[in-house]
Amino acid sequence: MDLKYVSPFMESFENVMPQLGYGNITKGGACFKEQEIINSGVSVIIGIVGKLRGNVVYGLSQAAAKSVASTMMGMEVEELDDMSKSALSELANMLTAGAATLFYDLGLPVDISTPTLLQGENIGIKMSANQVCCVELYADDIKIDVNVAFEK
Amino acid sequence: MDEIKIVIVDDSSFSIAFLRDIFERNGLKVVGEAGTLEEVVSVVKETKPTLVTMDMTLPGTDGLECTRAIHQIDENIKVIVVSSMMDDEIVNEAKKNKVSAYVQKPVDEDELMTAIRRVMAADELFAFLESEYLPVFKEALMDSLNRMTKTVPTSEKVFVSGSEFKSEGITSIIGIIGKFSGRMLLDMSADTADNLVKAILKREPKSMDETIAVIGEFANIISGNACSILNGKNKALGLRVAPPAMLHGDSILISAPNFTTKSVAAETAFGLIWLNAGFQRGEEKWT
Numbered sequence: 001m002d003l004k005y006v007s008p009f010m011e012s013f014e015n016v017m018p019q020l021g022y023g024n025i026t027k028g029g030a031c032f033k034e035q036e037i038i039n040s041g042v043s044v045i046i047g048i049v050g051k052l053r054g055n056v057v058y059g060l061s062q063a064a065a066k067s068v069a070s071t072m073m074g075m076e077v078e079e080l081d082d083m084s085k086s087a088l089s090e091l092a093n094m095l096t097a098g099a100a101t102l103f104y105d106l107g108l109p110v111d112i113s114t115p116t117l118l119q120g121e122n123i124g125i126k127m128s129a130n131q132v133c134c135v136e137l138y139a140d141d142i143k144i145d146v147n148v149a150f151e152k
Numbered sequence: 153m154d155e156i157k158i159v160i161v162d163d164s165s166f167s168i169a170f171l172r173d174i175f176e177r178n179g180l181k182v183v184g185e186a187g188t189l190e191e192v193v194s195v196v197k198e199t200k201p202t203l204v205t206m207d208m209t210l211p212g213t214d215g216l217e218c219t220r221a222i223h224q225i226d227e228n229i230k231v232i233v234v235s236s237m238m239d240d241e242i243v244n245e246a247k248k249n250k251v252s253a254y255v256q257k258p259v260d261e262d263e264l265m266t267a268i269r270r271v272m273a274a275d276e277l278f279a280f281l282e283s284e285y286l287p288v289f290k291e292a293l294m295d296s297l298n299r300m301t302k303t304v305p306t307s308e309k310v311f312v313s314g315s316e317f318k319s320e321g322i323t324s325i326i327g328i329i330g331k332f333s334g335r336m337l338l339d340m341s342a343d344t345a346d347n348l349v350k351a352i353l354k355r356e357p358k359s360m361d362e363t364i365a366v367i368g369e370f371a372n373i374i375s376g377n378a379c380s381i382l383n384g385k386n387k388a389l390g391l392r393v394a395p396p397a398m399l400h401g402d403s404i405l406i407s408a409p410n411f412t413t414k415s416v417a418a419e420t421a422f423g424l425i426w427l428n429a430g431f432q433r434g435e436e437k438w439t
Contacts, residue, residue, distance in 0.1 A: 036398075047327015047335065047394025055327065055397045082316075086409040113327025113335050113394055114411060114432045120319075120404040126364055128395035151395060 006030070006133045008106070009056065009146050012098030017139040020091075021071055028136030028143065036126040037134065037147050041065055042080070043118045043125065044092035050110030052103065054150035055127050058092050062119075064142045080119070089115040095146075155202075156180045156272060159195055161218055162207040162234075163187040167257070171205055171234065174261050180268075189213040189221060196222050201229060203268065206251070208235035208242065216249045223250060230271050234259060277388055278332060278433055284385060285378075286310060286414040289336060289429050292378035293418060296370065297425075301351040305418040305425075312414050319404035320344070320426065322364065324371035327394035328379060334431030336378070336393075337406065338371040344423030351422060368396040374427070 014025050037057070042065040044058045060068065062080075068091065069077040069084035077084045092115045103110050127149035134147045158180055162168050172182050184195040188211060196204065204222055208215035219231045233246050236257040243254055253267040290310065298304055320341040328334040340348070349357045349366045357363040372393070379391035406428075413430030 045325050045327075045397050047325075047329065047397070049327070049329040049392045049394050053395055055394060057397065082407075082409055085407050089407075089409050111329040111333070111392075113329050113333045114408065114430070116325050116327075116335055116337065117407045117409060118399065118404050119407075120401050123399055123401040123404055126361075126368075126398040128368065128397075 003030075003133065004106075005052065005150050006135055006146075006148050008099040008102035009095065009148055010135060010137060011102055012095050013137045013139070013144070013146070016091075016094050016098050020068075020139075022139035022142070024138075024140050026138045028138060030133070030135045033132045033134055034130065036124045037132055039123050039125060039145070040121045041119070042088060043123060044089055045116045045118070045125075046092055046096045047113035048096070048100070048110050048150075049113070050103075051108040052110050052150045054129055054148065056096055056099075056149075057125055057127075057145075057147040058095065059145035059147065060088075061143070064144070067142055068144075085117050089117050092117075156268070157183045157199065157201045157203070159184045159186065159192075159199060159201040159204045161186045161192055161204060161210070161215070163210050164207075167207065167234075170259065171264075174259070174264060177261075178265055186218075187211070189218055192218045193221050193225070196225050196229065200226070203230045203232065203271070205234045206231050208233060208237050216245055216251075219246075219249045219251055230275070232264075232267055232271065234264070274331070277386065278431075280386060281332060281382065281389060281431055285382060285429060285431065286416065288381050288385075289374070289378045289427055290416045290418075292374045292381065293338075293416060293425070293427050296374045296377065297418075297420060300370065300373075301348065301421075303351070303421045305420045308416055308418040310414065310416050312412060316405060316407040317415075317426075317428070319399070319401070319406055320424065321400060321402070322367060323399045323404065323406065324368050324396045325399065326371055326375045326396050328375065328391055328429075328431070329394065330379075330383075330391035331389050332431045332433065334411075334429065335408070336371070336375045336427065336429040338367070338374065339406075339426040339428065340367070341423060342400070344420075344425065347422035348420075348425075364398045364400065368398045371396050378429075 039059040041061040072087040129149035132149045183199040186192040186195045206215040230252045232253045238256040252271040322345045324338045326336045349363045375393045411432040415428040418425045
């Protein structure tokens with residue numbers, strides 16, 4: 001899978017996170033994985049269909065998820081209740097919709113599905129593509145793993 | 153179309169009379185009018201309209217604040233902005249505030265009526281999908297099970313799910329895209345998956361990877377068949393499926409926080425299989 005299919009997600013992250021009040025957006029490591037990915041904490045999955053077919057999975061630790069939900073809701077979140085999960089799903093939706101707009105500009109129109117949010121330790125996630133591209137993105141001290149798999 | 157009840161929000165009596173004439177000529181019923189935030193709230197509560205036309209500039213408030221107030225009363229009420237102002241920024245703000253369509257003044261009767269018909273048709277189409285999808289997904293599950301394993305479930309139950317449930321161990325998630333977006337998931341324990349895959353392959357699976365790949369394909373076939381049948385019933389749905397994402401773990405909690413989903417629990421020869429699906433009303437695609 002070509003790295004160019006991941007840059008719209010990174011660019012969307014750079015656009016969206018400052019709107020939520022995060023100042024410092026940086027990129028950590030990027031890698032390709034052929035095996036399944038393992039996530040602990042909160043994972044949000046969104047399907048993508050159009051000129052590209054695949055999935056994107058956003059992974060946050062439990063602490064990062066609570067912190068992001070607190071920022072989005074403007075109040076301290078102690079436990080991830082329905083409202084905070086709704087906020088996190090909405091964040092994944094905004095990030096993916098932003099990437100979809102950038103794909104459109106690249107001549108690759110895509111539509112996105114509704115997000116599904118999962119919680120649990122050591123969840124194994126396998127996507128149908130041969131390779132998953134993983135990028136660690138930071139908004140201040142919050143790390144979000146973005147895992148992208150397209151079928152070509 | 154069922155009877156459409158309209159409330160007109162505008163601070164100009166000329167505009168109200170002009171819009172009222174258009175609606176009455178087209179057989180729509182105007183049930184109220186308002187020019188301030190307080191009037192909007194009381195008229196909407198009292199008359200429960202299907203649709204509200206909204207001016208953007210109003211004394212002491214604006215169209216977006218009024219739209220939010222209306223959706224706090226009932227989020228299903230459609231708001232169409234009818235305003236002399238129309239630029240990218242204001243249209244984007246309107247979209248963010250869940251406005252269904254935007255028509256610029258001076259109002260062209262055909263343009264306004266087309267916008268209303270489009271908004272109401274989308275509503276009817278969603279209602280159709282909501283009433284049809286679960287039986288179709290259930291049938292696709294039964295049919296795929298029958299064709300791939302020559303068995304039928306011993307019992308199946310259908311129910312509306314809460315926003316959250318715990319995975320039995322292995323879950324396939326398939327995103328659905330079209331006029332409305334949604335997702336299907338198929339959930340079962342590792343033992344059930346093992347038994348099912350043995351029956352499908354007619355041999356022992358070589359590895360956990362193979363088991364997961366077969367279950368993913370099984371879920372893919374069910375969702376693809378179900379969406380094809382739904383598209384056949386109404387081609388405006390245009391449903392398409394994303395490839396399956398496969399998850400496994402000891403205690404996975406799955407949520408769909410922003411929409412209701414429905415489930416089928418099928419007791420099969422291989423163990424319990426859960427199918428859960430749901431669609432979101434989502435944002436209108438503006439023309």
